[in-house]
Structures are given as C-alpha cells and as structure tokens.
C-alpha cells in the first residue's frame with residue numbers, strides 16, 4: 001500500500017516530460033484503427049510517444065496468446081486491452097497495477113456507472129480504466145436491400161427465419177457471419193437472449209445451473225440457433241467480422257448480428273449507421289442490453305518513468321473529451337456517467353438510452369461471447385461445443401445441451417480445484 005501511494009505521489013510530482021507507453025490491443029480493422037488513431041493523436045498532443053503493439057484478430061485470441069508469451073518472458077507492455085474475466089485472471093496472477101490510489105486521488109469512482117466500476121474491480125481494487133461500453137445484442141440490416149425486397153425488419157427469431165427464407169429465395173445472403181468460434185458465440189448468445197430471455201440467460205451462464213443448461217429452453221435455443229446455419233454466406237470459412245460487415249454494406253448480405261464495433265467499420269466506409277445500415281436490438285431482445293466493456297489495464301512496473309507514463313495514459317483515458325472522441329469512432333458509448341451524446345450518431349444515442357433503461361430495469365447482462373460472463377477456459381469450452389454444433393447440420397440439440405453442461409461443469413470444477 002505504501003509503495004502504491006508512493007507511486008501516485010511520484011507520478012503527480014515528477015517533472016512533465018515525454019512519456020512512452022507500449023500498448024497491446026487487437027483494434028486492427030479499418031474502423032478500429034481509426035479509433036486507435038484518436039487515442040494516439042491525443043497522446044501525441046501531450047508530447048508523448050506511443051509504441052503500438054497491435055495484434056490482428058477479432059475477439060482478441062491471438063492478442064492474448066502474444067501477451068502471455070511477453071509476460072512469461074518478464075517483458076509485458078506497459079498497458080494492454082484486457083477486459084472482463086481475462087482482466088481478473090491477470091489480476092489474480094499478480095501482474096497488474098492496482099489503480100485504486102489514482103482513482104481515489106483523482107476522484108474517478110463517482111464518474112463510473114456501477115456496472116463499469118463492478119466489472120473493473122477485484123477485491124475492492126480498480127484493475128483497469130474503461131475505454132467504452134459496447135452493446136453486443138444488435139441486429140444490423142441493409143436498409144436498401146430490405147426496401148427493395150419489401151421486407152420488414154424482424155423483431156423475433158421466428159420472423160428472422162421467415163425474412164431470411166425470402167432473401168435466400170431471391171439469391172441474397174441473409175446473414176453476414178464468418179466461422180470463427182467467437183462470431184458464432186455472439187450469434188448464439190443473441191439467440192439465447194431472444195428465445196430464452198434474461199432469466200434463462202442468467203441461470204444458464206451466470207449461475208451455470210445444470211437443469212437450465214440441459215432443459216427444454218436450452219434445447220429450443222439450440223434448435224433455433226442451428227436453423228440459422230442455412231443463411232450464412234457461401235464464403236463463410238475464414239470470413240472476419242469486418243469482412244462480414246463489408247458484405248452487409250455492399251448489399252452482398254442483408255443482416256449481421258454483432259456488437260457495435262460494426263459501427264466503426266460503417267463510418268470508416270462512409271456508411272451512415274442508423275440510416276444506410278439500420279441498428280435494431282437483436283430479435284426478441286428489446287429492452288435487454290448485453291454489454292462488452294472495453295478497458296485498458298497497466299502491467300506492474302518499477303521504473304518511475306514507466307509508472308508515470310501509465311498514470312498519464314490512464315488519466316487521458318478517463319477524460320470525457322477522450323471518451324467522446326474515441327467512442328464516436330469506435331462505435332461504443334462512453335463508459336463515464338452523463339456523457340455528452342450530442343455529437344454521436346443515432347445508434348449510439350439509442351444504445352445510451354437503452355443502457356440507462358436497462359440499468360434501471362435490471363436488464364444489463366454481461367456478454368458471454370465477449371468474456372464478461374464466464375471465466376476464459378469456460379468460455380473456450382462453450383465456444384468449442386457451439387462451433388462444432390453450428391457446423392454440423394446433423395448434430396443433435398439434446399445431446400449438445402448435455403455437452404454444453406459438461407463442458408461448463410468440467411471447467412468450473414477445474415477452476416475450483418486451483
């Protein structure tokens with residue numbers, strides 16, 4: 001504790017000079033890279049130097065592998081995009097700097113919505129600073145394609161299937177998605193929300209209740225999910241999420257189910273979110289908000305210059321000015337209370353209103369697919385089961401529900417044994 005308060009005092013009293021940070025992230029698509037540019041330029045404006053440690057790959061799997069090897073070599077970057085359970089796991093291993101003294105000194109706590117504060121806290125300590133709140137349960141649709149075909153946006157999964165069948169008949173790919181397990185998990189999660197509802201979702205993923213995981217609701221959710229396999233693009237293997245978005249933009253596909261990082265991609269391609277590409281809650285999930293909180297954690301350092309650089313970066317990330325500029329490009333909404341939303345697009349304004357509403361109604365749900373709901377190894381187990389299921393037309397939903405439960409139980413007992 002003494003050392004930590006020393007580090008804050010040191011940070012605040014050091015003379016102002018150029019700070020250097022290396023930051024690991026996987027914000028590498030066109031839209032994401034533009035958001036990183038916002039951060040880099042605000043950092044550079046303060047006379048600081050940015051060492052970009054960008055690792056390709058949506059969902060962050062490769063980034064996490066690279067980070068592990070750097071940490072094992074005792075050479076982690078100063079900062080990394082770490083979120084949800086992954087953040088807590090690194091924290092438990094003792095790698096991360098406790099930012100509580102800074103938070104207390106600089107009055108950050110009252111600025112954080114309760115969900116943000118809870119997600120970033122571990123045993124009462126603040127382990128990261130938030131960069132933005134993404135909503136995961138979105139349906140994006142190409143308005144022109146819908147208008148041309150005289151179709152109405154689906155508001156539940158039964159309607160989705162009806163609309164998708166009509167599009168398919170016309171030779172239009174209904175659903176833009178690639179075969180990466182995390183993209184498949186995003187789709188599954190939205191089906192679970194829309195077909196099962198919030199109580200089902202909580203019981204299955206937060207409580208990991210065996211009866212729910214193997215029960216009739218889960219079988220129904222899996223059956224619906226399996227149906228959607230018929231609507232994917234011909235070139236589904238290897239399609240990245242942003243390539244799927246490009247397909248949606250060009251009208252090569254009519255819809256995409258994905259978090260609102262899609263919006264960054266749309267703006268980068270000069271498409272207007274909420275106009276050319278409509279944003280709606282994913283079918284059946286009106287009123288619910290599944291969140292993915294992006295955050296940056298700092299790896300422990302001894303060098304006062306590095307500590308200072310981390311502190312400077314954390315301070316910048318916490319400013320309303322940065323949060324507004326970054327999130328307008330990234331597609332998310334600021335992770336601070338009462339943000340000024342006046343310059344945001346329609347979808348972000350909707351996201352913010354829905355977030356507030358969901359907060360009041362107890363409808364905020366951590367995204368399983370995005371690592372907010374279950375430990376990393378359990379999420380991996382779930383994704384393995386889901387992706388083999390989705391890719392095998394003959395797979396049986398009853399048996400898959402059993403497999404899902406087993407995969408979750410075995411990773412849970414593995415975690416308990418540790």
Ligand code: BGC
Nearest residue numbers: 026032058059060261292294
């Ligand atoms: C991250 C987002 C990112 C998306 C696609 C998610 O896991 O939280 O910030 O845009 O992956 O790369």
